[in-house]
Amino acid sequence: xxxxxxxxxxxxxxxxxxxxxxxxxxxxxxxxxxxxxxxxxxxxxxxxxxxxxxxxxxxxxxxxxxxxxxxxxxxxxxxxxxxxxxxxxxxxxxxxxxxxxxxxxxxxxxxxxxxxxxxxxxxxxxxxxxxxxxxxxxxxxxxxxxxxxxxxxxxxxxxxxxxxxxxxxxxxxxxxxxxxxxxxxxxxxxxxxxxxxxxxxxxxxxxxxxxxxxxxxxxxxxxxxxxxxxxxxxxxxxxxxxxxxxxxxxxxxxxxxxxxxxxxxxxxxxxxxxxxxxxxxxxxxxxxxxxxxxxxxxxxxxxxxxxxxxxxxxxxxxxxxxxxxxxxxxxxxxxxxxxxxxxxxxxxxxxxxxxxxxxxxxxxxxxxx
Amino acid sequence: xxxxxxxxxxxxxxxxxxxxxxxxxxxxxxxxxxxxxxxxxxxxxxxxxxxxxxxxxxxxxxxxxxxxxxxxxxxxxxxxxxxxxxxxxxxxxxxxxxxxxxxxxxxxxxxxxxxxxxxxxxxxxxxxxxxxxxxxxxxxxxxxxxxxxxxxxxxxxxxxxxxxxxxxxxxxxxxxxxxxxxxxxxxxxxxxxxxxxxxxxxxxxxxxxxxxxxxxxxxxxxxxxxxxxxxxxxxxxxxxxxxxxxxxxxxxxxxxxxxxxxxxxxxxxxxxxxxxxxxxxxxxxxxxxxxxxxxxxxxxxxxxxxxxxxxxxxxxxxxxxxxxxxxxxxxxxxxxxxxxxxxxxxxxxxxxxxxx
Numbered sequence: 215x216x217x218x219x220x221x222x223x224x225x226x227x228x229x230x231x232x233x234x235x236x237x238x239x240x241x242x243x244x245x246x247x248x249x250x251x252x253x254x255x256x257x258x259x260x261x262x263x264x265x266x267x268x269x270x271x272x273x274x275x276x277x278x279x280x281x282x283x284x285x286x287x288x289x290x291x292x293x294x295x296x297x298x299x300x301x302x303x304x305x306x307x308x309x310x311x312x313x314x315x316x317x318x319x320x321x322x323x324x325x326x327x328x329x330x331x332x333x334x335x336x337x338x339x340x341x342x343x344x345x346x347x348x349x350x351x352x353x354x355x356x357x358x359x360x361x362x363x364x365x366x367x368x369x370x371x372x373x374x375x376x377x378x379x380x381x382x383x384x385x386x387x388x389x390x391x392x393x394x395x396x397x398x399x400x401x402x403x404x405x406x407x408x409x410x411x412x413x414x415x416x417x418x419x420x421x422x423x424x425x426x427x428x429x430x431x432x433x434x435x436x437x438x439x440x441x442x443x444x445x446x447x448x449x450x451x452x453x454x455x456x457x458x459x460x461x462x463x464x465x466x467x468x469x470x471x472x473x474x475x476x477x478x479x480x481x482x483x484x485x486x487x488x489x490x491x492x493x494x495x496x497x498x499x500x501x502x503x504x505x506x507x508x509x510x511x512x513x514x515x516x517x518x519x520x521x522x523x524x525x526x527x528x529x530x531x532x533x534x535x536x537x538x539x540x541x542x543x544x545x546x547x548x549x550x551x552x553x554x555x556x557x558x559x560x561x562x563x564x565x566x567x568x569x570x571x572x573x574x575x576x577x578x579x580x581x582x583x
Numbered sequence: 584x585x586x587x588x589x590x591x592x593x594x595x596x597x598x599x600x601x602x603x604x605x606x607x608x609x610x611x612x613x614x615x616x617x618x619x620x621x622x623x624x625x626x627x628x629x630x631x632x633x634x635x636x637x638x639x640x641x642x643x644x645x646x647x648x649x650x651x652x653x654x655x656x657x658x659x660x661x662x663x664x665x666x667x668x669x670x671x672x673x674x675x676x677x678x679x680x681x682x683x684x685x686x687x688x689x690x691x692x693x694x695x696x697x698x699x700x701x702x703x704x705x706x707x708x709x710x711x712x713x714x715x716x717x718x719x720x721x722x723x724x725x726x727x728x729x730x731x732x733x734x735x736x737x738x739x740x741x742x743x744x745x746x747x748x749x750x751x752x753x754x755x756x757x758x759x760x761x762x763x764x765x766x767x768x769x770x771x772x773x774x775x776x777x778x779x780x781x782x783x784x785x786x787x788x789x790x791x792x793x794x795x796x797x798x799x800x801x802x803x804x805x806x807x808x809x810x811x812x813x814x815x816x817x818x819x820x821x822x823x824x825x826x827x828x829x830x831x832x833x834x835x836x837x838x839x840x841x842x843x844x845x846x847x848x849x850x851x852x853x854x855x856x857x858x859x860x861x862x863x864x865x866x867x868x869x870x871x872x873x874x875x876x877x878x879x880x881x882x883x884x885x886x887x888x889x890x891x892x893x894x895x896x897x898x899x900x901x902x903x904x905x906x907x908x909x910x911x912x913x914x915x916x917x918x919x920x921x922x923x924x925x926x927x928x929x930x931x932x933x934x935x936x937x938x939x
Contacts, residue, residue: 282845396784397791429782430802431744431774431795436751436810439845443805443838444782447798451781454794459787478833479801482883486794486827486872493636493902494790521836522843524857524888531882532833535874551844 233568235555236317236576237309238516239420239473239544240358242351243324244343245300253342253349261335268331270395270426279438283550291548298548302354309547310357313555316573317582318358319386320347321420321473326391328366329423336365340375344385352384359580361389361418369405376406380413386580387416391423392445392475398452399459407465416469416514416579419452421445449475450483453513457487460500462508469579470513474546477515481535484509510537514579516544517571518553526560533567542579543572588910592927592934593670595771595824595867595896596661598702599652600676600694609693609700614686626677626690630773631901635789640902650900654705661899662708664907669927669934671737672711673824674698679717679742679775687716691726695736703735710934712740712769720753724760731764737933738767738822743799744774750803750810758816765932767820767865770803772796797872800826801834804864808838811851813859822865822930825898827872832886835860861889865930867896868910868922869903877913884918894930895923 244250251259271278283289287298291308299305310318327339340363347360362385364372372388379385388410396402398419410417422445428434429444449472462468487505495501501508515536523529533541546552555572563571576582600606603625607615617623631638639650643660651657662670674694681687691714698711713730715723730736739761747753749770761768773796779785780795800823807813807821835857842849842856852859873880884890897909910919928935 282848392783394783397781397786398783399791400784400787425783427782427784428778430748430806431778431780431782431799432749432803432806433747433778435748435802435806437848439838439841439848440748440802440805440809442841442845443809444802446834446837447801448782450798451783451791451795454791455781455783455786458791458794476833476837478837479830481874482827482830482833482872483794483797485829485874486797486870488875489870489872490637490790490794494788494793496636497788497790519837519840521833522840523832523836523886528832528882528886531886535879551840 232314233555234573235313235315235543236573237315237545237547238319238471238542238576239321239518239546240318241299241324241547241549242305242320242322242347243297243299244346245296247325250339250342250346253345254338258335258338267325267327267335269329270331270424279441281438286549288548288550288552302351305547306355309545310355316357317576317580319576319580320351320358320360321389321418322347322361322363323391323420323422326363326423328364328390333365333368333371336368337371337375340365344375344379348384359386360384361387363389364406366390366403366406367395369402372406373409376409376413376415380415387418387471389418389420392419392421392449392452393423393425395425397455397459399455399461404461404464407461407468411465411467414581416471418471418473419449420473421449421475445474446476446479450479453480453483453509454487457505457508458491458498458501460498462512463500463502468512471516471542471579472513473516473544474518476519476521477517477536477541478521478532480509480513480515481532514540514542516542517558518544518546519551520553520558527562529560530562538567538570539575541571542576588923589666590668591665591895591923593661593665593667593897594822594894594927595673595869596657596670596899597651597675597901598657598672598698599649600674600697601649601652606690606693606697609696611689614689614693626680628675628677628680628773629776631675632789637793637902639900643900654702658706661897665897667708669708669710671931672698672702672709673740673769673771674711674714675771675773678714679745681718684716684719684722687718688722688726691716692729695726695730699733699735707939710735710737712736712738713766714740715757717741717745720756723757727757727760727764727766731766734933734936737931738769740769740771742773742775743770743796743803744778744780746775746777748803748806748810750806750808750812752810755812755815758812758819762816762818767822767930769822769824770800772825774799797827797830801830804834804860805838808852808856808859809849811849813863814851814853820863820865820930822867822894824867825870825901826866827870828866828893829872829874829883831866832883857888861892865892865894865926867894869896869898871911873911880911880913890918890921891926891929893922894927
């Protein structure tokens, strides 16, 4: 949280034989949406100027819950005259070079037009963001790989965009926001899973979005802290849905990554699913295996925001229960709750575990080894 | 062979209303006439579909009628076999799902009267929770005040999902009344379905909704902490009923991380969330949602950082465990004693008051 990349800290990192890092949650932003205009048909530029983008919320621009920091960003991540995350050179200097990032997965969430109500605008804007990622980021720094933003509420359009980019080596996953309009196991999303499986791409699901439903099953909370903490419950609902609605039985190749939603909840959820599925399995006979087995095989989680137990070593229990091969380091750069790779793990992690979490899990998931 | 459980206090059992008609003697003249005139239907909720396996364990289903709907059945199945000294009746009926707050208040009053007359009066081992019309905090407080002098009512009962997050200020008069009378607020699994059980819409299967109850408990704990209910009423005690508990440590750790970064937004949360939980929150045992290996459960219990949090419950007649023992493996004798007896006595100040 607001950790500054001080020279002292960098020197310490140098001396420790360089931790090699794959960062699975990096947030580039266009400085203004006009940065996307070179990639957008005139019709949609005009549309945006007139009507903006409609989401399922009451505030026209920005979030309904005011964030804890301007742009939810680290205070040291503002480039002169621009938005945090808008400048490759600052990202390189401050994070990629400083923290020895070999692979950085771009996860554009601001904007993620898959969250827009107008289906054609959603598709056009997703295409524009995807092309912008290539032109401005992945072609300029080979360490960076992009995620395919999709109009995920509109299956056909999403499939078309996945197919358009599936053979482009700059893209390594299909990408959507977690607050979808239906639970992710719902069959309306199955064409996306089919296309992702066909393209051998994992599906990344990042916290946020506007489902139109409150983030609690009892309605809307008052505060940003509640919404932020609530993404962990929201993603538990998504895992539950994917498993119990039979997605992994239908798409045995599918790999799903939950990004920025915490991970400590996954073991307990697996135990609960197993316990209750044993009693209720007659309801959906397409499931052939214990829910925890589907989870162990098909679900990955990123680490940031990393849980902070009162006794740090308890964190290692969580990794053990999830599986050291299923956790992916993520920084969330340039956001305020950035987890520093040099400091975020407690003592007691073996070299092999460290290698998996920081590097090799991501390399093998994203096909880069 | 199950070990002796003498003195155990079962903090969550569910006597079932045989039928709406059982309430007729306890309804006011107006609501009795309205019930008959309008052909008011049964108010079972979809939280527990009558035939679903989880709703009643197969060997507890009678040949006729509903499980747990007759006192003799409950004493024979839920009290005698486990040497239970006391059990708290949490009556689950569709009071909270109604949209008319007046009707909800009318049914709640009748339901509480039925429990008092037909269960508490007849079986000294039973205690009960006051069912309230959550739709109206004003009428809910009336209901608490009406029963507060009857010390066999040991708790106020709410559902984990309703019209609004439970920490919001509209509910604070309920917490003030409960705290004033030494009544913990019990929050039980179940929804009134104002919203879907997930933040991403309606599910296809019952199993999803039931699993999602635990996520509802997580969000309500967040709400009660962050919106300041625990800070405003330091004497407020909350018991999470049929919530599962293995989710608790990771959830509070996750929330604590955000609290460290965002506490300026909720300045009344002036101490770490886990401290608040240990002082003001308890959870019932069943469903254990246990990991498959005993040593894993031991580590989860260590993560909770307190042996005072868990209260014994069978969740009878819901099917949460097989066989005779509601306690999972992996608990020390000292912890078993706390879960069975000491913790319930501490959580429910009234529970021993009417022991004869």
